[in-house]
Amino acid sequence: MRTQVAEHHPDLHAVIEHLVFSGGKRVRPAVTLLTGKMLGADPDRLVILAAAIEMLHTATLVHDDLIDGSMLRRGIPTVNAQWSPAATVLAGDYIFARAAEMAARTNSVALMQSFAETLATIVNGEITQMFSSRGVASREDYYRRIYAKTASLFMLATKAAAMISQCDEQVVETIRKFGYEIGMAYQIVDDILDFTGDQEEVGKPVASDLLSGLVTLPAIYYMESHPDDQDMEAVLRGEYNNNGRMMRLVKAIRSSGAIKQALDEARRYVERGLEHLEHMPAGVERQALVELSSYIVDRQV
């Protein structure tokens, strides 16, 4: 990723260095590399693909943080916290361009097409979310949203890794499903951590989704079991200036069964994913993917 920007504007170089150093869990490139290795992909193309996937993810985060006005990501300042909105738009565009360039270097037209389709899916999901009414919580909408936001890219990671391997259509299809299931689980757990996580470790304010009117799975479960909760109603109406009310609601959700219900849901996704994985070639990579799947639901950050 880092070698991709050497020849361009020094400030761009700086911002990409910043993003690369900012770390993150690198789950998507890990899934890509393990899947490709498991299926016998050419190592050079595989590394480029993994970097392209992480770059695509990074580009969407840069624009997301700008749109949400987020000042912190992974506990460190976002691009928009340091650059003007205009420069942040362009920084994101540039990273998109570089991601596309790397994807093209994998030398597969079909892969490029999936790559572009996934970007369209992610962006369409964000636009849909933006035009949705505040505080509306349908489980169907929720699943559709987290598919677009997260599972689609996990699906791309596994599918694309298989596409550059020597394997048949059936394998591509099966591993793609694995990617979908663990991607859905990943986002559900992210949404749980938004409630339960330590603010320092998660690197953003607690219940940031609810603060912005976004109803995620723990809140949906809570609302189902507490249909008349006054705090929830107030928060969903946008009356979250009353910080005491918000704290009380977060506490109520945390100590309700909603967190466990959501976590159980995530575990079911992972279980389905692992069933698909069983059809893949056994070996250290498959075992690592099993462990990565457990990590997805067990992580604390």
Place this chain on the structure above:
Amino acid sequence: MRTQVAEHHPDLHAVIEHLVFSGGKRVRPAVTLLTGKMLGADPDRLVILAAAIEMLHTATLVHDDLIDGSMLRRGIPTVNAQWSPAATVLAGDYIFARAAEMAARTNSVALMQSFAETLATIVNGEITQMFSSRGVASREDYYRRIYAKTASLFMLATKAAAMISQCDEQVVETIRKFGYEIGMAYQIVDDILDFTGDQEEVGKPVASDLLSGLVTLPAIYYMESHPDDQDMEAVLRGEYNNNGRMMRLVKAIRSSGAIKQALDEARRYVERGLEHLEHMPAGVERQALVELSSYIVDRQV
């Protein structure tokens, strides 16, 4: 272009309809189609390529207008004049994704790579411009900027059309140079029209570049022949609130030799372009490209 968005969010559909209906001269797809037809490209792939190029162009305009705060483009409201900044960022991203998808459908990895490289060049050019000091005018910077902003995409249009045709490397290289030359001419003329154009017809304020501190070729020529012009110095320092001063400066540039000098420069680019074109297969398409080249310098809008 229009069929590309049917399945996604209705507001996205609306914004793309808006952009498609907003017209524009469609010079880039015209260049693409004529070049490909001249060189025997497969018609289906060629049409997709032309649409992909115009989509890429449109996506960059959507983000540009947002960054510049432009409210009008081609005389009609920009996306950001109607949507929030956040939604405009995403609308641009979505159009990028669709452009990439279409480019992938041309089924050429090399083309995809050029496509992504061109996007990186365009965005890098904008970032460089953004981080440049206000009012600094070097001819070298100017040419570098208009290459990134405009000529690179004309170059892509011609080169990519040749890449999906049955022609050898030499032809690709020659037509690419033609694209470069007419692209440079196109932007110089655009910059001239910013001074000489009718505000109504051009669809944006007169001397909008200078107002934003951007020094283009007519202003560079004017400064060379009027090194001590007080109005120019004031405007470059950002003192353009004095509207009388700005009007006087625009009038002075218009009636100086600077406009003709810039136009002569554009004509020289076109002449060099036409020399490359002479090596291409004769026929109606080549003739149309000759006429399109004349139009580029003779147009009034």
